[in-house]
Amino acid sequence: MNKKSITSYDVAKAAGVSQSAVSRAFSPGASIAKATRDRVLQAASDLGYQPNAIARSMSSARIETQQKSGMVGVVVTRLQDPFFSRTIAGLSQNIQARGWQMLLFTVESESEVDAAMNSLMQYKIDGAIIMSAILSDQMAETCQLRGIPVMLYNRSADGLNVNSVQIDNVEGGRLAAEFLLEAGHERIAFVGGEEDDETSKARESGFVDRLSEDGIKLLFHEEGNYTFESGREAALRLFSRNQRPDAIFCASDVMALGVLHAARYELGLEVQKDFSLLGFDDIPEASWPGHSLTTIRQPIRRMIVEAVDVLVENMQDPEMLTRRTSFAGKLILRGSCRRTVL
Amino acid sequence: MNKKSITSYDVAKAAGVSQSAVSRAFSPGASIAKATRDRVLQAASDLGYQPNAIARSMSSARIETQQKSGMVGVVVTRLQDPFFSRTIAGLSQNIQARGWQMLLFTVESESEVDAAMNSLMQYKIDGAIIMSAILSDQMAETCQLRGIPVMLYNRSADGLNVNSVQIDNVEGGRLAAEFLLEAGHERIAFVGGEEDDETSKARESGFVDRLSEDGIKLLFHEEGNYTFESGREAALRLFSRNQRPDAIFCASDVMALGVLHAARYELGLEVQKDFSLLGFDDIPEASWPGHSLTTIRQPIRRMIVEAVDVLVENMQDPEMLTRRTSFAGKLILRGSCRRTVL
DNA sequence: ATTCAATTTGCATGCGCATTCAAAACGAAA
DNA sequence: TTTCGTTTTGAATGCGCATGCAAATTGAAT
Numbered sequence: 089m090n091k092k093s094i095t096s097y098d099v100a101k102a103a104g105v106s107q108s109a110v111s112r113a114f115s116p117g118a119s120i121a122k123a124t125r126d127r128v129l130q131a132a133s134d135l136g137y138q139p140n141a142i143a144r145s146m147s148s149a150r151i152e153t154q155q156k157s158g159m160v161g162v163v164v165t166r167l168q169d170p171f172f173s174r175t176i177a178g179l180s181q182n183i184q185a186r187g188w189q190m191l192l193f194t195v196e197s198e199s200e201v202d203a204a205m206n207s208l209m210q211y212k213i214d215g216a217i218i219m220s221a222i223l224s225d226q227m228a229e230t231c232q233l234r235g236i237p238v239m240l241y242n243r244s245a246d247g248l249n250v251n252s253v254q255i256d257n258v259e260g261g262r263l264a265a266e267f268l269l270e271a272g273h274e275r276i277a278f279v280g281g282e283e284d285d286e287t288s289k290a291r292e293s294g295f296v297d298r299l300s301e302d303g304i305k306l307l308f309h310e311e312g313n314y315t316f317e318s319g320r321e322a323a324l325r326l327f328s329r330n331q332r333p334d335a336i337f338c339a340s341d342v343m344a345l346g347v348l349h350a351a352r353y354e355l356g357l358e359v360q361k362d363f364s365l366l367g368f369d370d371i372p373e374a375s376w377p378g379h380s381l382t383t384i385r386q387p388i389r390r391m392i393v394e395a396v397d398v399l400v401e402n403m404q405d406p407e408m409l410t411r412r413t414s415f416a417g418k419l420i421l422r423g424s425c426r427r428t429v430l
Numbered sequence: 431m432n433k434k435s436i437t438s439y440d441v442a443k444a445a446g447v448s449q450s451a452v453s454r455a456f457s458p459g460a461s462i463a464k465a466t467r468d469r470v471l472q473a474a475s476d477l478g479y480q481p482n483a484i485a486r487s488m489s490s491a492r493i494e495t496q497q498k499s500g501m502v503g504v505v506v507t508r509l510q511d512p513f514f515s516r517t518i519a520g521l522s523q524n525i526q527a528r529g530w531q532m533l534l535f536t537v538e539s540e541s542e543v544d545a546a547m548n549s550l551m552q553y554k555i556d557g558a559i560i561m562s563a564i565l566s567d568q569m570a571e572t573c574q575l576r577g578i579p580v581m582l583y584n585r586s587a588d589g590l591n592v593n594s595v596q597i598d599n600v601e602g603g604r605l606a607a608e609f610l611l612e613a614g615h616e617r618i619a620f621v622g623g624e625e626d627d628e629t630s631k632a633r634e635s636g637f638v639d640r641l642s643e644d645g646i647k648l649l650f651h652e653e654g655n656y657t658f659e660s661g662r663e664a665a666l667r668l669f670s671r672n673q674r675p676d677a678i679f680c681a682s683d684v685m686a687l688g689v690l691h692a693a694r695y696e697l698g699l700e701v702q703k704d705f706s707l708l709g710f711d712d713i714p715e716a717s718w719p720g721h722s723l724t725t726i727r728q729p730i731r732r733m734i735v736e737a738v739d740v741l742v743e744n745m746q747d748p749e750m751l752t753r754r755t756s757f758a759g760k761l762i763l764r765g766s767c768r769r770t771v772l
Numbered sequence: 773a774t775t776c777a778a779t780t781t782g783c784a785t786g787c788g789c790a791t792t793c794a795a796a797a798c799g800a801a802a
Numbered sequence: 803t804t805t806c807g808t809t810t811t812g813a814a815t816g817c818g819c820a821t822g823c824a825a826a827t828t829g830a831a832t
């Protein structure tokens with residue numbers, strides 16, 4: 089079985105040049121005569137030669153080369169979540185467009201992030217993007233020592249020296265509260281993520297703060313896990329109590345849709361009339377006609393571009409200062425909320 | 431700036447052994463005394479050493495080693511689609527569990543698959559999974575020559591020598607037709623993918639064949655592109671004609687939900703009563719209370735496991751015979767269809 | 773204590789490429 | 803034609819690791 093791969097030596101022989109020449113032909117900006125390069129490229133194409141990226145990053149390991157492994161590690165949780173799958177799709181496209189490949193690692197929980205980074209680092213990734221999670225101080229230090237730029241997406245780490253791109257969750261929460269207050273709501277519930285979820289906590293804190301400024305206290309707090317089912321169950325619990333909320337703010341659209349479906353189709357409630365519903369993210373499903381979910385939109389496209397831009401810049405300039413970008417959420421008005429005081 | 435990475439030589443020195451010993455300590459099954467291994471591992475952990483996967487696959491390039499690059503290339507389109515993001519999430523977990531990493535490449539259209547494979551092959555991937563697309567004969571040949579096992583997911587290639595895992599789309603279409611016929615439908619429409627989409631064509635052919643066996647001719651054929659929006663638009667077109675369908679079969683759940691939302695919330699129709707709606711895939715959204723979409727379920731978990739199992743087997747045994755697995759779809763009865771003849 | 777097989781170890785080498793350095797080829801000016 | 807600066811070229815080297823091979827060590831059996 090002939091599975092020997094074609095090396096630069098094979099091409100060199102075919103083109104009647106040295107191996108160095110072949111290497112140069114494939115290195116933009118290298119010192120090589122046009123005629124030689126053409127001859128090499130022709131031979132390469134005849135033989136079906138492709139430079140071996142592994143060997144390439146191997147030899148460039150010693151010097152400060154532009155491209156090293158050519159891979160960016162991405163650590164992600166909850167890939168099934170529309171918000172994340174959209175983000176991954178966007179990141180992937182942007183990373184590829186910039187000439188890198190994406191080495192993807194999915195983890196079940198935040199505690200696995202460090203292990204994931206260790207795995208990825210064995211591949212000498214040039215940089216890493218971590219979604220909705222943080223790394224340990226120790227891991228951050230390791231990355232810095234190894235010169236691997238890190239980008240936190242949907243999270244930030246105050247103490248640590250790592251880049252981050254995220255939405256201002258506290259302000260987003262405030263925005264939500266503001267809107268519900270203006271519409272005159274008073275019996276307000278919040279459906280968040282698990283107890284230790286930073287994102288959820290931030291959204292809730294902004295939300296609750298703003299409410300309390302108007303003297304309103306949160307009526308109920310329900311805990312979910314960012315799935316539709318958990319939103320659905322939260323709704324069932326919420327509406328089974330004596331006192332019913334007249335507005336519900338959910339830490340994510342998926343959970344809000346869970347609430348919506350439960351309320352409308354299982355409890356026979358009328359969204360907007362019986363209670364206002366507010367989500368967070370603005371996933372595509374939120375705008376489906378039957379959902380028409382009012383929500384706080386994350387400027388996901390811009391966030392993705394920013395994340396990749398900054399990471400690429402940092403990969404090219406290791407000395408770059410840590411960059412933390414915070415985007416503002418925007419209220420997207422749809423049918424799930426009443427707009428004026430009754 | 432000290433960004434020199436720790437090599438096996440550093441560990442060797444620290445542990446007072448040779449570099450070979452360090453290498454052996456990290457190679458399961460290598461000939462090394464337990465005492466030595468422990469000493470090496472201790473030193474390694476002290477120094478924060480991790481073997482360099484790149485160099486590793488570099489040196490093992492020459493021999494028939496078990497693990498080569500340790501990476502599996504995955505080419506995917508339409509990552510935003512719930513069906514695909516779920517699949518990617520599952521694949522990722524399974525691949526990692528088997529000790530491989532996933533190098534992800536997203537493409538916009540099927541024509542980019544060959545280029546994607548070329549990119550991935552530069553990284554000397556040990557195997558590849560291609561979702562919902564096929565590769566050219568030439569590329570298949572190249573892979574075979576290079577000894578890179580390929581797994582087609584959601585597609586198969588009769589002429590080519592590549593593994594595949596997919597659902598029996600023709601049979602799925604028949605199943606759909608069967609069900610609608612039993613319920614006594616006669617004015618039946620089909621909403622598919624783009625004209626040259628193989629998956630859609632297969633589902634439609636099975637569907638139309640079964641209909642014609644009962645002397646029913648397809649009333650309308652609408653073309654979509656597997657997005658919610660395209661389903662929605664198809665519905666608007668379908669119901670704007672004089673003759674209205676009494677049943678609609680969509681080539682994917684996402685499109686079916688587009689039809690559902692348009693019909694119910696924009697046209698004021700009552701699903702099930704005014705027409706039956708049938709999807710394909712059984713994505714989570716199909717079972718949401720407000721959707722209750724009857725659909726043909728793909729056994730996605732089993733398909734994923736099978737795909738990874740076969741690929742891994744093939745990576746370990748390059749001589750393995752080409753394996754093509756076809757799963758049967760299952761009708762999942764929900765509220766969007768009437769069940770008996772009126 | 774001696775022998776011999778089994779186990780463990782280190783040395784040396786190569787994986788495929790990029791790059792350094794010195795030699796060669798070229799080109800323009802004299 | 804000669805000279806000198808410029809460009810192009812090839813030989814040699816190392817990136818970090820795994821492994822073949824031979825030397826060294828161990829341990830069991832005599």
